[in-house]
Structure formats: structure tokens, C-alpha cells
Amino acid sequence: MIYLDNSATTMLKPVGVAEAVANAINESGSYARGAYTSAIWAGRTLHEARKEIAKLFNLGDNQTVAFCANATTALNTAILGAIEPGSHVITSVLEHNAVLRPLYRMQQTAGISIDFLPADDIGNIHVEHAKRLLRRDTKALILTHASNVTGNSVDIAAFGKFARENELLFIVDAAQSAGSIPIDFDSMNADILCFTGHKYLMGPQGTGGLCMKKSTRIDPLIYGGTGVDSFNHDQPINYPDRLEAGTQNIHSIAGLLFALKFINETGLENIIARKMALFTQLYMGLQTIDNITIYGDIYQKERTSTLSINIGDMDSAMVSDILSTEYDICTRSGAHCAPKMHEALGTERQGAVRLSISYFNTERNIEETINALSAIAF
């Protein structure tokens, strides 16, 4: 099998991740539920994972990580818990439904209004458009760091500066960029950065979180036990504890911790270089094939290793199915939960075939994929 749906989840993890999960199942008690050996083991594991995230994303003083189940949970927490009811919010057409649907929900229930930054022909957004959308009641800017369809990155530094100058809450969706593009939380002027652990951080599913300044006020999405201050009717006031109700997924976080150490020890720059070499191989092979349309800004300096294509007017689902059934190549077709991105690209009816490359793919994988797509396109 050739697995090229890493933007959905990475299947090949660093050797040792699965063992770390298995070990945690045998060793870990419940975080913050006691001072006995296995509960302390859980706490140390969570603390070490916070430190590795802080190192990878360059968290500064008074910034922390709250863990949760995935990027969707993190984004719901950030959007539903930090955006002011009745305010105006700027987001973009690049966004995933993990951003769009909580915003639509707030539109219905909390009276917010939403404007979308448009994308240009190659799927990029520009800060000049944000300036035009700014209103007196604009309170928040929510942007993905990288499109899950085109792999294009967003100039987060420029948008962060815009957000800071206009005192906007800035929420960044790093579901695709974490592990694919360097993240410097301390300097990007974001208030909240949401990530998942199971995509390009190469950890287990069921892991994700929010990086935030401890001073950022976020109402919890989940209320319940935290292991402290049990007679208080509210959640503890301190972050990250305020956002970590319920039993934490220490088993999977132990796997994520192993994966984070792998990334930090291997060097993110080396991981990116490897993935982009494979991406370039794929692009160079596909761009010579007649009848294949490639979407996105391929020559961006920083982007992810995701490439979306179509073959003529073929239904993307059929192309993906042929790749699976005849070549054992795993890809994602359809709209990728990013409806506005596809509307912007004009692919809302055809969808697109998304090929997303991980650190553990090989040159041979890419060569066979090019050959398969060439045969289908012929």
C-alpha cells in the first residue's frame, strides 16, 4: 500500500510511538487524580509533552498548552469560548469546517457576523483584503496556517501584525502546518494556536491542543472534574487546567510525546526538506502529464507537502477509487471539508484528488503514483 492521505492522518508513525502507547496503557494512572506512582507517571508524561510542544512551537513566558482530543475540539474551544457574542469576525475561504461550522453556529446563536477573505486564482489570501473588511465591531481574525486542500501557507506574520494593530483576537488553525511549517508562536502575534497531534506531528489519534497566552480568556467547552478545587462550582481559573476537564488521554499523549521528541531530535527543518523533496518529485512528474490540473501555489517558499489535482473532468471520487482498487494508493477525493476553498477553485462539483506526503513516504512511492496517474489520465 502507498499511503498518501497524510493530511487526514499520518499512518506511518516514528518507530516507538505504538510502543509508547502500549507502555502507557500498562504504566499510567489518571492525571491529577492522586500522588501515587501511576498518577504521577501520567502527570510527568503530560508535563513532558507540554515541554516538547513548547520547544517545537517556541512558546514564550506565560504561554501554555492545553491538551484536548484534536484540532476540531481545540478550534471549537477557541471559537465558542473566546469570541465575543454580537461581534464581527474575519476569516477566509480557505477554512476547514472545523472553523466554519462553529462560526456558523455562533452566527445563529450568538449574533456574530462573518466576512470571508477571498482567495486569488492560486488559492492565496492577502492582508490588504482584511483591511477592507475591518469594521468598528470587528473583534476576531481566524485563519488557517495552511490550506488542507492546496497546501498553500498563509502569511501568518503579516496577518498577526494586522490583528495586533487592530486589537483583534487572532486564532490560528495549525492542523496542517504543525510538523510541516515552522511555527513561532511567541512572535506570530496569535492569541490561540490550535493543533492536532495525529497529522504531521505523527502522534496517535485523539491528541491535539491549544497554545495560548495564560492571560487569554477562553470559556471552557467541557465542564467537569479537574482533580483540583472540587467544591468550586466553576472550573479552576488557571490555564491550562481550566480547559482540561475529564480524564486526559495520557495513553495517546505518551505516543505523541515520543513523536514530538522524534521531530525535535530529527530537526523539523530536516523533516520539511525530506517531505518537500518528495513533493517536488511528485509535482515535476505530474506537471508533464496532459489533462492533469494542479491546484495551488506550488512555488511558495513555505508550504505543506499536499498537492491537489484533477484529471480532465473525471469525478475525483472515481480517480481516487481507481487509485485505491487498481494501484493500492490511498488518496482523498471530494471537498475535504473545505467547501469555500473548492468554490474558490471552481471545483465544488468535481472535487479534487488530494495527495499528501509524509516524512515516511519514499521516492518509489511517488514514482509509482506518478505512473498510476499517468495511466489513468491517458
Added chain:
Amino acid sequence: MKEELSLVIAFDATSDAFAAEDVFRQNGLSGRLIPLPESISAGCGLAWRAESNLEKELTDALKSIDITSAHIYYLIL
């Protein structure tokens, strides 16, 4: 079991308790995490128990990682 005077540091957040343990260990300061004594606060939590003469070293270590939510007690435990 012999009772003795202990220094106990209570934390407002469990995440702070583990950050504190980490920095205490790095600085070679003895002690361990214990369940928060009910005499300090009812309702769960973790605390750091150490020898009673270590207050300065422990508080200096906490300052180095910007933990300000720690409360120091002396208890016969």
C-alpha cells in the same frame, strides 16, 4: 509513623505542580508530590512536601519558571 515539621507548597493548578516538580528536580531539591492535605484546602489537588529548611531554594526555583500560584505552609505531617 514519626511526625515531623514539613514545608508544603500548594498549587492552584495541577500543571503548575508538575512544572514545579520538574524544576525542583533540575535544581537537586529534595521532596515529593503528595495529595493536597485537607488541612490546607478541602477538595483534591497536589502539593509539594519538602524539608522545612528549604523555603528559599524552593521559592527561588519557582520564580525561575514564573509560577506565582504557589502557597507555602508549614505543617506537622
